[in-house]
């Protein structure tokens with residue numbers, strides 16, 4: 414079945430030389446505030462040809478080439494109801510009328526920062542290319558990337574063969590290596606929702622974010638717009654996604670101005686939900702554990718907790734989806750806290766966080782008690798599937814094998830056991 418296919422694909426990838434297009438030319442479809450856009454990155458001097466509904470349509474220049482970015486980024490607004498569209502003669506995957514399969518992943522790039530240098534050249538050590546290939550074979554209707562795309566910030570240490578030859582810095586070579594080249598099959602598989610992570614802050618990969626993936630327009634006078642942009646929503650049949658930019662939200666102390674902004678943003682999403690069910694997509698989780706220190710969980714976000722406490726979390730939000738912590742984690746909170754459960758799916762490729770217990774029940778995180786949940790180790794992604802009774806989230810490993818299935822209820826996520834073989 415799919416398992417054999419995915420395993421064969423992984424084996425092929427593991428021994429392949431770094432694949433690359435003859436010239437850089439990538440395209441994808443993503444949600445933006447108020448609609449949908451086709452986008453393209455090209456080394457050519459002009460935007461690729463496009464069609465909407467079979468008729469020629471001109472892509473507009475989103476970002477002209479600039480320092481570190483010798484590529485053109487183009488955009489094509491896709492009106493609601495468009496039945497077919499294409500870029501460069503390749504048909505685009507437009508939104509399904511009633512999405513049944515939503516793929517979720519995050520924290521996908523290859524870490525290079527000072528002495529921390531992941532083996533970007535070894536697919537077993539940095540598996541995002543395999544993750545994206547396996548995910549694409551599962552034919553999602555929608556892809557949600559929960560943030561942290563860009564990780565190669567400083568040079569590979571001399572003599573380290575694991576990352577030798579890798580580019581670094583906020584430039585196209587890194588965005589191509591960390592994102593566009595490995596993710597290409599998945600970029601073509603379905604429309605995406607792009608959530609901004611802290612690695613897309615302006616002092617990290619923010620310029621590339623602003624040029625390529627930021628759902629807002631690019632402003633050449635401001636090559637990187639600082640984080641915490643206004644939220645927007647994506648309305649699916651029976652489900653609304655609230656997308657928050659929490660890239661710079663301070664974790665270790667309450668930053669009052671940021672907390673005010675986050676509370677306002679949550680209120681905006683709540684207004685858009687207007688009582689309807691919705692999921693909140695935010696890169697940094699609020700009450701979650703990245704690791705343990707002297708028996709206590711660390712990694713919660715004090716600023717977002719201040720924003721969401723005491724009625725800040727909209728009633729309609731049934732589930733929180735985040736990355737940032739490099740693990741797959743589900744946390745249901747004490748009912749007295751009146752909070753939606755948190756799903757963390759930050760196990761897409763960067764160094765894994767291994768320190769949280771498999772059963773996090775009983776942990777107290779910023780005074781909120783975890784009533785039940787689970788923490789699963791290992792790289793991979795989630796596939797959310799819609800059934801008669803609602804949504805289920807199945808984690809898959811880097812070969813695409815299913816590992817564990819959780820049922821997403823109303824303010825409760827219930828996980829089955831981990832499969833013992835794959």
Ligand SMILES: [Fe+2]
Nearest residue numbers: 561610611737
């Ligand atoms: Fe992060």
